[in-house]
Amino acid sequence: MSTPSRRRGHDPESVLSIAVGVFNERGYDGTSMEDLARALGVTKSAIYYHVPGKEQLLARALDRALDGLFALAADERAATGPAIDRLEWVVRQSVRVLAERLPYVTLLLRVRGNSATEQAALERRREFDAFVSHLVKEAAAEGAIRPDLDPALVTRLLFGAVGSIAEWYRPERGASADDVADALVTMAFDGLRG
Amino acid sequence: MSTPSRRRGHDPESVLSIAVGVFNERGYDGTSMEDLARALGVTKSAIYYHVPGKEQLLARALDRALDGLFALAADERAATGPAIDRLEWVVRQSVRVLAERLPYVTLLLRVRGNSATEQAALERRREFDAFVSHLVKEAAAEGAIRPDLDPALVTRLLFGAVGSIAEWYRPERGASADDVADALVTMAFDGLRG
Numbered sequence: 001m002s003t004p005s006r007r008r009g010h011d012p013e014s015v016l017s018i019a020v021g022v023f024n025e026r027g028y029d030g031t032s033m034e035d036l037a038r039a040l041g042v043t044k045s046a047i048y049y050h051v052p053g054k055e056q057l058l059a060r061a062l063d064r065a066l067d068g069l070f071a072l073a074a075d076e077r078a079a080t081g082p083a084i085d086r087l088e089w090v091v092r093q094s095v096r097v098l099a100e101r102l103p104y105v106t107l108l109l110r111v112r113g114n115s116a117t118e119q120a121a122l123e124r125r126r127e128f129d130a131f132v133s134h135l136v137k138e139a140a141a142e143g144a145i146r147p148d149l150d151p152a153l154v155t156r157l158l159f160g161a162v163g164s165i166a167e168w169y170r171p172e173r174g175a176s177a178d179d180v181a182d183a184l185v186t187m188a189f190d191g192l193r194g
Numbered sequence: 195m196s197t198p199s200r201r202r203g204h205d206p207e208s209v210l211s212i213a214v215g216v217f218n219e220r221g222y223d224g225t226s227m228e229d230l231a232r233a234l235g236v237t238k239s240a241i242y243y244h245v246p247g248k249e250q251l252l253a254r255a256l257d258r259a260l261d262g263l264f265a266l267a268a269d270e271r272a273a274t275g276p277a278i279d280r281l282e283w284v285v286r287q288s289v290r291v292l293a294e295r296l297p298y299v300t301l302l303l304r305v306r307g308n309s310a311t312e313q314a315a316l317e318r319r320r321e322f323d324a325f326v327s328h329l330v331k332e333a334a335a336e337g338a339i340r341p342d343l344d345p346a347l348v349t350r351l352l353f354g355a356v357g358s359i360a361e362w363y364r365p366e367r368g369a370s371a372d373d374v375a376d377a378l379v380t381m382a383f384d385g386l387r388g
Contacts, residue, residue: 027306030223084387112221146380146388153369153377154386160358161351168350175347183347186340191385192348193278194340 010040015050016064019057020103028058028107029114055117062111062121065104066128068097073131083138084145088189090135092181094162099169099177106166132159158188204234209244210258213251214297222252222301223308249311256305256315259298260322262291267325277332278339282383284329286375288356293363293371300360326353352382 010018022031022039033054037047051057072078072093078086098105108125111118136151136158145154161184169180186192204212216225216233227248231241245251266272266287272280292299302319305312330345330352339348355378363374380386 027221027223029221140388144388145386146384149377149380149386150369150373153374154381156362157355157358157374157378157381158386160361161355163361164351164354164358167354167357175344179344180347180351183343184351186343187348187351187385188381189385189387190340191381191383192339192343192352193383194334194338 010042010050015040016057016060017103019051019054020061020107023058023061024103024106024110028054028110055115058107058115059117059120061104062108062117065097065101065108066121066124068101068105069094069128070124072097073128078135082144083135083142084189087132087135087139088185090132091158091162091185091188094159095165095181095184096177098162098165099171099180102166102169102171109163109166129155129159161188204236204244209234210251210254211297213245213248214255214301217252217255218297218300218304222248222304249309252301252309253311253314255298256302256311259291259295259302260315260318262295262299263288263322264318266291267322272329276338277329277336278383281326281329281333282379284326285352285356285379285382288353289359289375289378290371292356292359293365293374296360296363296365303357303360323349323353355382 018039019036022035026035031054033047034044036051036054036057037044040047040050042050072090075093077089080086108121111121111125113119113122133152133155136145136155139145140147140149140151140154145151165180165184169175169177171177212233213230216229220229225248227241228238230245230248230251231238234241234244236244266284269287271283274280302315305315305319307313307316327346327349330339330349333339334341334343334345339345359374359378363369363371365371
């Protein structure tokens with residue numbers, strides 16, 4: 001006997017993916033369970049078969065983005081060698097995570113802390129920011145960053161540029177994630193002046 | 195005889211400023227006329243004395259941000275001299291406009307095109323982006339930008355970093371708009387490597 005889920009062709013992964021698309025389009029706060037049901041093509045009552053609630057979907061979606069970033073921070077390549085090289089590796093890999101998990105990272109970057117779930121996600125984001133900030137400070141201490149640049153501002157501007165990629169990056173438009181990462185690393189580390 | 199407006203101490207400028215604060219905090223779509231009335235300290239019926247509607251406030255707020263950017267584009271200093279110097283000037287001045295009109299630019303950067311007003315604002319943003327993009331291409335054509343950098347990606351990443359400043363810049367925290375502009379220009383134009 002097929003379950004209602006099977007009949008609609010939804011597994012937890014496709015439910016999450018469709019829901020994140022709706023959250024990004026309408027805003028999380030502007031999305032109702034009815035909107036989700038419509039996007040999934042199920043009735044308003046059947047939606048509760050697929051998901052207990054909106055906030056649980058949000059938590060899973062935000063974890064999808066954050067787990068990608070924390071996997072970088074835990075990687076061997078972020079832990080050994082000159083800090084400036086590790087920083088470059090982390091910038092490149094962050095662009096890759098952003099491109100691979102684009103709708104999830106987009107959602108994460110729009111979180112404002114309006115619920116316990118959003119606050120927990122912001123807390124994890126701050127942890128990742130602190131990891132990057134530490135790396136920039138190490139690189140500065142090793143003399144690999146211009147002494148006239150404030151490491152705190154470098155961290156903000158560098159990862160501000162990374163985050164902004166979520167607003168315009170569309171893989172189908174030509175530039176690959178590697179192209180974007182190359183351009184960012186070249187510009188930020190060596191400067192755009194010819 | 196004092197008007198209801200005077201009694202509450204609201205002129206159009208303070209109404210706009212308070213409304214933009216509420217829009218940024220709750221999201222424009224999540225803000226009701228009742229929320230605005232509460233923030234202004236007036237009754238739900240008195241709010242219509244101050245503003246015909248939410249969307250008119252949004253339009254005025256978005257123009258506040260866009261007029262600042264278009265004033266740069268129309269400035270003599272964006273029109274004469276080597277393109278790379280004009281680009282640097284425009285980046286610096288964009289940071290200054292962002293800092294001076296912070297809540298208005300923050301609102302502009304969150305616009306998704308959900309109404310005619312939002313679409314008109316996005317259209318003006320695209321016009322400003324096209325102006326910057328043209329400047330980057332001119333600088334590349336003059337040989338002032340590394341030939342291995344795609345001008346389209348440089349434009350996106352550079353102004354992505356500018357826009358990201360709205361997410362964390364707080365004048366009371368120490369760094370001035372000039373400090374931030376200096377750091378961005380140094381990093382993006384000359385590179386962060388020491």
